Amino acid sequence: MVDELRGNPASPGAAAGPVVRLTPPPVLPEHWDAPAAPEAELAAATEALDAAVADLEKRAASVSGESKSIMDTQIMMAQDPSLRTGIADGVANGRPAAWAIRDAFGRHVAALEAIGGYLGERAADLIDIRDRAIAAALGLAQPGIPAVDGAFVLVGQDIAPADTVLLDPAKVLGIVTEKGGPTSHTAIVARALGIPAVVGCAGAAGLADGTRIAVDGTRGTVAVDPDDEYVRRIEAESASLKEKLAAHSGPGATADGHPVKLLLNVGSAGGAESDAAADAEGVGLFRTEFLFLDRTEAPTVEEQRAAYGEVLRGFGGRPVVIRTLDAGADKYIPFANTEDEPNPALGVRGYRVGVRNPGLLTAQLEAISLAAGDHDADVRVMAPMIATPAEAAAFRDLAREHGITKTGVMIEVPAAAIRARDILAEVDFVSIGTNDLSQYTYAADRMLGELGELLDPWQPALLALVATVAAAAKEAGKSAGICGEAASDPGLAPVFAGLGITSLSMSVSAVPAVRAALKDYTLEQCEILAGEVLRAPDVPSARKVVEEFSARSVD
Numbered sequence: 001m002v003d004e005l006r007g008n009p010a011s012p013g014a015a016a017g018p019v020v021r022l023t024p025p026p027v028l029p030e031h032w033d034a035p036a037a038p039e040a041e042l043a044a045a046t047e048a049l050d051a052a053v054a055d056l057e058k059r060a061a062s063v064s065g066e067s068k069s070i071m072d073t074q075i076m077m078a079q080d081p082s083l084r085t086g087i088a089d090g091v092a093n094g095r096p097a098a099w100a101i102r103d104a105f106g107r108h109v110a111a112l113e114a115i116g117g118y119l120g121e122r123a124a125d126l127i128d129i130r131d132r133a134i135a136a137a138l139g140l141a142q143p144g145i146p147a148v149d150g151a152f153v154l155v156g157q158d159i160a161p162a163d164t165v166l167l168d169p170a171k172v173l174g175i176v177t178e179k180g181g182p183t184s185h186t187a188i189v190a191r192a193l194g195i196p197a198v199v200g201c202a203g204a205a206g207l208a209d210g211t212r213i214a215v216d217g218t219r220g221t222v223a224v225d226p227d228d229e230y231v232r233r234i235e236a237e238s239a240s241l242k243e244k245l246a247a248h249s250g251p252g253a254t255a256d257g258h259p260v261k262l263l264l265n266v267g268s269a270g271g272a273e274s275d276a277a278a279d280a281e282g283v284g285l286f287r288t289e290f291l292f293l294d295r296t297e298a299p300t301v302e303e304q305r306a307a308y309g310e311v312l313r314g315f316g317g318r319p320v321v322i323r324t325l326d327a328g329a330d331k332y333i334p335f336a337n338t339e340d341e342p343n344p345a346l347g348v349r350g351y352r353v354g355v356r357n358p359g360l361l362t363a364q365l366e367a368i369s370l371a372a373g374d375h376d377a378d379v380r381v382m383a384p385m386i387a388t389p390a391e392a393a394a395f396r397d398l399a400r401e402h403g404i405t406k407t408g409v410m411i412e413v414p415a416a417a418i419r420a421r422d423i424l425a426e427v428d429f430v431s432i433g434t435n436d437l438s439q440y441t442y443a444a445d446r447m448l449g450e451l452g453e454l455l456d457p458w459q460p461a462l463l464a465l466v467a468t469v470a471a472a473a474k475e476a477g478k479s480a481g482i483c484g485e486a487a488s489d490p491g492l493a494p495v496f497a498g499l500g501i502t503s504l505s506m507s508v509s510a511v512p513a514v515r516a517a518l519k520d521y522t523l524e525q526c527e528i529l530a531g532e533v534l535r536a537p538d539v540p541s542a543r544k545v546v547e548e549f550s551a552r553s554v555d
């Protein structure tokens with residue numbers, strides 16, 4: 001029996017080799033002696049930060065594409081003048097260089113972590129510069145990949161962008177990290193380099209240098225001390241899956257050609273080029289928050305117009321659904337939200353912000369309309385967190401006033417799902433945000449990892465609400481898509497098709513597996529499967545229905 005650790009599958013493929021651990025970042029003791037010469041200390045701190053930034057710039061100059069844009073963002077964050085002011089304040093208050101650096105970065109890191117989501121994961125980038133600057137200030141070896149001979153599997157807490165960009169796929173057979181989610185830079189870069197990776201792997205801390213491990217980045221497992229037969233098996237499985245995924249391309253459809261559109265979730269202008277080059281039918285969810293987060297006032301109409309335009313340009317005639325600002329709760333935006341709400345997830349968030357602060361919403365709709373005109377793009381808009389048909393109608397009217405004719409809303413609140421028929425009477429389409437719909441259906445904070453079981457997209461009450469929405473859309477002759485994380489689950493794809501969902505929107509990397517899963521069944525089989533899954537009383541039985549159905553279809 002091989003000992004297996006579990007994490008998140010982050011980059012597909014399988015590989016085995018000895019563990020090489022990253023050099024850990026420096027740890028500072030809590031007590032320090034106030035420096036005798038604060039001026040010299042400030043100069044040392046500044047020099048250490050400058051050295052860390054210069055090193056990053058050197059590394060960034062040797063890479064391109066997505067890796068470069070990750071590092072450029074990191075360099076930009078390191079050049080924030082308020083960091084330098086914070087360091088100077090720390091030294092003035094009696095801290096030596098290394099401690100002043102630690103504390104100044106600490107405040108910025110905490111702010112990003114509080115925002116969560118994509119920006120929360122960028123906190124790791126800031127922590128990396130902090131650690132490099134501290135190591136430089138203390139004259140210690142830089143944290144990161146040690147120089148070793150031969151090929152290995154890299155294991156660490158998280159891998160910093162500065163290290164990931166220099167990964168040599170000929171030497172690094174696989175990557176395992178304790179932290180990080182599917183959108184962390186480790187996952188992004190590992191996928192770009194084709195290195196199998198498992199992130200957020202809880203037991204990785206216990207893996208010692210030299211231990212032989214096998215990484216299965218497709219399933220998200222790490223086997224400790226596997227025998228050769230185990231390694232051969234996961235390599236063969238991974239190769240056959242790769243072959244299967246590569247065999248399909250083009251629009252999403254079931255085996256008998258029933259279309260289910262494969263769309264992308266995009267969240268910044270940064271990856272616009274690679275997103276646009278992907279084999280997908282358009283954008284199902286363009287999250288616009290990236291333009292608003294981490295700043296003190298709203299971007300101007302012109303700034304928004306340019307940023308949206310950057311994404312629209314690449315997609316040519318393909319449809320792009322732009323979601324208006326979803327401020328609040330896990331996406332707290334200081335100038336849009338109030339700080340003193342006792343329950344921000346149940347407070348003024350999403351569309352509700354636009355009602356109370358109409359200037360924000362109208363400026364955004366104006367910018368979207370202008371950007372659509374600039375690029376002759378097929379743009380639709382949708383509002384987040386709609387709860388009633390009246391809200392849907394008001395949003396539609398406002399969008400039309402700005403010349404945007406195709407309007408939709410997100411179904412993220414159980415009230416909206418239950419009354420989907422009335423909501424669909426007001427708008428052209430709906431898109432189900434299963435991340436929030438799970439949170440509100442199961443009264444489980446989506447940010448709380450320990451409630452993950454309730455937030456599982458296979459939960460029967462969530463699937464029942466999806467079924468209600470899909471049936472209402474079918475009756476109205478309109479489209480109902482899914483743009484939450486559930487859309488990237490290949491096991492659920494045929495179930496959603498069978499329920500009548502018309503599009504699935506996900507990150508680029510999830511598309512091939514979902515496309516292949518749809519191709520496994522005819523529409524009739526999807527419908528039978530969906531009916532059986534809806535009758536399952538809990539998550540394990542729902543999953544079992546699909547596994548058994550798939551085994552039956554193969555026989």
Ligand code: PEP
Nearest residue numbers: 433434435436483484485
């Ligand atoms: C969702 O809630 O499922 C969704 C897609 O929106 P977000 O994750 O941005 O809240």
Ligand code: MG
Nearest residue numbers: 412433435436
């Ligand atoms: Mg949401």
